[in-house]
Amino acid sequence: KKAGGMWASALLVASAPALLLQGPALRLQRxxxxxxxxxxxxxxxxxxxxxxRGALVDQRFTELDLLGLIEGTDRGVQATDEAxxxxxxxxxxxxxxxxxxxxxxxxxxxYLLRRTEVAYVGQASSGRANAAGGKYRGRVGRLxxxxxxxxxxxxxxxxxxxxxxxxxxGLLPGAxxxxxxxxxxxxxxxxxxxxxxxxxxxxxxxxxxxxAPRVCFGRSGRLLTLQIGPxxxxxxxxxxxxxxxxxCRGAGSGVPFVFRADTVADGAPLAQASQQWRDCVARRPLxx
Numbered sequence: 001k002k003a004g005g006m007w008a009s010a011l012l013v014a015s016a017p018a019l020l021l022q023g024p025a026l027r028l029q030r031x032x033x034x035x036x037x038x039x040x041x042x043x044x045x046x047x048x049x050x051x052x053r054g055a056l057v058d059q060r061f062t063e064l065d066l067l068g069l070i071e072g073t074d075r076g077v078q079a080t081d082e083a084x085x086x087x088x089x090x091x092x093x094x095x096x097x098x099x100x101x102x103x104x105x106x107x108x109x110x111y112l113l114r115r116t117e118v119a120y121v122g123q124a125s126s127g128r129a130n131a132a133g134g135k136y137r138g139r140v141g142r143l144x145x146x147x148x149x150x151x152x153x154x155x156x157x158x159x160x161x162x163x164x165x166x167x168x169x170g171l172l173p174g175a176x177x178x179x180x181x182x183x184x185x186x187x188x189x190x191x192x193x194x195x196x197x198x199x200x201x202x203x204x205x206x207x208x209x210x211x212a213p214r215v216c217f218g219r220s221g222r223l224l225t226l227q228i229g230p231x232x233x234x235x236x237x238x239x240x241x242x243x244x245x246x247x248c249r250g251a252g253s254g255v256p257f258v259f260r261a262d263t264v265a266d267g268a269p270l271a272q273a274s275q276q277w278r279d280c281v282a283r284r285p286l287x288x
Contacts, residue, residue: 055078059097063244066090067119070258075150076120077130077137088122091247091256095239103204103238104184111241115274116259118150123255131255133164136176144171151274152259160208163277174217177277178232180210185235185251193235193251201251205237220279227285 018112062271069087073079079087103112123133130137132152136145152283165175185193185207194201208234217223234250246259264274 011189059094059242062090062093063242066094066245066258067260074121074147075118075132075137076122077126077142079120084122084124087120088256091122091240091258094245094247098240101204103241108241111243111246111261112238113154113156114152114261115151115155115264116246116261116268117263117274118152118257118259119171120258122257123257129209131250131253132162132257133176135165136164144169145176147272148173149270151264151270151277153274153277154182154206156238160206160210161277162210163274165273165276168217172217173219174215174224175221175277175280177214177216177280178210179214179277179281180208182206182208185256190235190251193233195252197252197254199249201235201237201252202239204239205235205251207233207235209233214280214283214285216280216283220276221283225280225283225285 045062066087069083069090070076070079073083076084076087088213101108118132121130126137126139128138129135129141132140133147133150135141137147137150145164145168147155147166149163151161151163151165153159153163155161158181160180162178162180163175165173167173183206185201185205189207190201190203190205193205193207212227212231213229214221215226215228217225236248236257237251238246238248239256240247244260244262246261248257249255249258250257262268264270
């Protein structure tokens with residue numbers, strides 16, 4: 001009996017897996033969808049989104065404050081020391097919020113490659129010359145060549161151009177145009193462009209090679225077109241971009257430049273004037 005009981009127990013243990021395998025097959029089911037509330041866990045927290053929106057609103061208000069301070073300073077030439085200090089602080093705020101952005105990324109291209117008006121140059125003194133406009137924007141130059149518009153365009157196909165439009169003695173319209181070519185500055189070029197400047201130049205720097213200036217008298221150079229002066233090479237480090245503004249610093253000087261695009265956009269007051277440089281460049285200079 002004992003032997004029979006042992007065999008019975010052994011058969012029961014051995015047959016247990018077989019009984020499980022012969023049971024009804026388990027039906028495979030698709031995992032249930034995550035509840036909608038669970039799916040939202042992968043989204044940014046609401047407070048993070050709010051902070052992002054708040055930062056954008058703050059940025060726009062800072063831009064408006066900056067343009068308000070610039071207004072009436074003749075692009076910085078007439079700015080008081082107090083105004084220049086406040087402008088510098090607002091520029092620094094915008095730069096800090098934008099730091100780390102790649103200016104050459106596809107998302108930034110529409111803001112980089114376009115026509116712009118020179119709104120402000122943060123140069124302490126423009127007695128002899130100005131970083132935007134050269135001697136035309138110095139003390140004597142402003143008396144002889146009254147500035148009517150000042151532009152800098154960074155365009156597709158590596159086109160760069162600086163333009164100062166003026167009225168000679170307040171009467172005869174004309175323009176000085178520096179056509180050039182821009183390229184992303186290499187690491188070695190950034191070092192060379194920085195010269196003795198104390199400010200480190202970022203990878204957002206472009207090197208621009210300008211041809212000799214064209215000086216045109218008449219709306220499109222019809223009266224006279226000259227080519228006067230040397231070629232030049234400069235570096236511009238972009239420190240802020242937005243739908244409205246572009247802020248750069250001179251690679252060697254660190255001087256801030258504020259450029260605005262809203263005044264030269266299609267339909268804007270300076271849209272047509274900002275494109276007249278092409279007529280000047282297309283004309284053959286006297287004696288060439």
